[in-house]
Amino acid sequence: MFSKKRLTATAAVAAGAALVLAGCSGSSGSDAEPSFDPDEKVTLNLAFWGNDVRADLYNQAIEAFNEEYPNIKVNSTFLDFPSFWEKRQTEAAGGNLPDVMQFDYSYLRQYSENGLLLDLDPYIGGIIEKDPLPENILKIGVVDDTTYAIPTSTNAxxxxxxxxxxxxxxxxxxxxxxxxxxxxxxxxxxxxxxxxxxxxxxxxxxxxxxxxxxxxxxxxxxxxxxxxxxxxxxxxxxxxxxxxxxxxxxxxxxxxxxxxxxxxxxxxxxxxxxxxxxxxxxxxxxxxxxxxxxxxxxxxxxxxxxxxxYLKPSMLHAISAKTKHPEAAATLVNFLINSPESGEIFGTNRGLPASETALAAADLDPVAQQIKDYEESISDRLGDAPxxxxxxxxxxxxxxxxxxxxxxxxxxxxxxxxxxxxxxxxxxxxx
Missing domain, CATH: 3.40.190.10 (Periplasmic binding protein-like II)
Structure with a gap:
């Protein structure tokens, strides 16, 4: 089972003004560093793209998450891929992105350079477990020496x-x-x-x-x-x-x-x-x-x-720079990526799990097992992601x-x- 970690009250939130995104501008970051009481009741908004099948899996994952963290309420929404990014651009312009977002690799530089995503480095190795994620996987979410997203899954x-x-x-x-x-x-x-x-x-x-x-x-x-x-x-x-x-x-x-x-x-x-x-x-x-x-x-x-x-992320999870609950959001990201519950629930719906803990718990069908075997077979050709x-x-x-x-x-x-x-x-x- 996923082991609950006592959350600390020392976290920095990425601050600074966001540049223009999608023709609009909005401020990003926070003037104060919010603290987090692990017993305080908080609400997080989670957004992802997909269909009804994936939505049901996220609902199961949230239910499992709440068994461990009953004080963190998670409201989830989903859209198809194009609509998802149209909505994110509108929210980014208004400074109200969801706390936690499923993220696509092709948008990572745009959103991070515009100051819209939280620096996750203070949480990696603490709230966000590092051991189950190989170093080359963690590097995928790095822009300009800062980690802004964690891969949920990989492909090659x-x-x-x-x-x-x-x-x-x-x-x-x-x-x-x-x-x-x-x-x-x-x-x-x-x-x-x-x-x-x-x-x-x-x-x-x-x-x-x-x-x-x-x-x-x-x-x-x-x-x-x-x-x-x-x-x-x-x-x-x-x-x-x-x-x-x-x-x-x-x-x-x-x-x-x-x-x-x-x-x-x-x-x-x-x-x-x-x-x-x-x-x-x-x-x-x-x-x-x-x-x-x-x-x-x-x-x-x-x-x-x-x-x-190289291994490319099928998708990633990122956190808004303006979230009022960065540590709670990091806890949710860790659960969705690293917990055995997430591996068991999602299987390969989001791709082959990047976390060794989640992968070990996933029930792989023949096609997923073939992908796993293939990525192991090309290990001698795998270099750092571009x-x-x-x-x-x-x-x-x-x-x-x-x-x-x-x-x-x-x-x-x-x-x-x-x-x-x-x-x-x-x-x-x-x-």
Missing amino acids: WGLFTNPRLLETVGVEDFAGGSWDDYTDWMKTVTDAGAGNVWGGSDFTGRIQNFEVQQRAKGEDLFTEDGKANFTEDDLKAFWEQGEAIRDGIGVPPQKVEELKPLGAFDSAHATSELTWDNFGAGYLANLGADYTELNLIEPPVTEEGAKDL PVPINGYGTLEQKFLEIGQELGYGTISVDDAVKQFFSEMDVVLNQ
């Missing part, structure tokens, strides 16, 4: 393959190797598929694959201070790798359009897909009852021994994808694609 970049579909075309699974080896394997599958099955899609359309190759050279895509850490020549060389795939090996873009809203992989037209490892359950659901398993293997290798992969995404990273990720689609249709040259992306990136980094 991987390569899914479809053994049943491979059997139908008579080709063995990808045995690993370089990116060129992967392209050659895709060609073997496509040739055997005779216009009905392809080996995969153009991997140069995803910025994550570019990131993997850059990290193999010891370079993250962006520096800690938000500057691009790659050159036009780097990007040109990457996109040129896809020329053979775009010339008949990969799934044709016209076919991709026909298959929407499904993709080529989860509609059983492609035998492989490079993506985050937590996509497996969704793929199987879309493929239908005839497909009972997928293989999950490491991505192609750029350089042997490189630390090119700096928290720059403001506007989502815009650049989408632009990268759109340019990849144009390259697939042949409506743009690689040289023009590089110029277009760097022009967009210049706007995003300097806005």
Whole structure:
């Protein structure tokens, strides 16, 4: 059972004025350092994104939390992902964010740099238990040497393959190797598929694959201070790798359009897909009852021994800088992340638990166990996570994808694609 810790009355709340967020401004922080009496009745607001299933799990977790902390009342609300962030931006402008929030990695820098999130470092190792969380996991929530969020769960970049579909075309699974080896394997599958099955899609359309190759050279895509850490020549060389795939090996873009809203992989037209490892359950659901398993293997290798992969948070928990009850909020965050009760209740609903305590208590289904085994198998390739995404990273990720689609249709040259992306990136980094 989760052991209750006596809460102290010495906590600092992040103070200072918040900068403009979503076109509005609001003050952040507090002039006084609130103290917390562990027997005082307090109320916390908790916000998360999800559906009715996740809401029920949070209700169960809150009930378990109240068995241990009956004096802390938790009011929870949830929305779908886009609506969740629209509401947070409105609340941030008015200075009334919820005490505790489920948080997405792509928004962490924006909210922390605007002074909207509480510095959690005073609570880590005390109220927020540190031992169950590996150091590389804790580092994920750090911006400018300050911890602003704690990951609830992790995922990593991987390569899914479809053994049943491979059997139908008579080709063995990808045995690993370089990116060129992967392209050659895709060609073997496509040739055997005779216009009905392809080996995969153009991997140069995803910025994550570019990131993997850059990290193999010891370079993250962006520096800690938000500057691009790659050159036009780097990007040109990457996109040129896809020329053979775009010339008949990969799934044709016209076919991709026909298959929407499904993709080529989860509609059983492609035998492989490079993506985050937590996509497996969704793929199987879309493929239908005839497909009972997928293989999950490491991505192609750029350089042997490189630390090119990393654990990314599926989601995190953060606390508002303006909360009146920082220690109570930290207690709730610790329970939602570290307690065995949370592991038992949530399982892998929020992803593979980042806390070893919660993970040990989680009942892993076959897909979740596969993810756990996969992340253990790539431990020798796991390096530190890159700096928290720059403001506007989502815009650049989408632009990268759109340019990849144009390259697939042949409506743009690689040289023009590089110029277009760097022009967009210049706007995003300097806005």
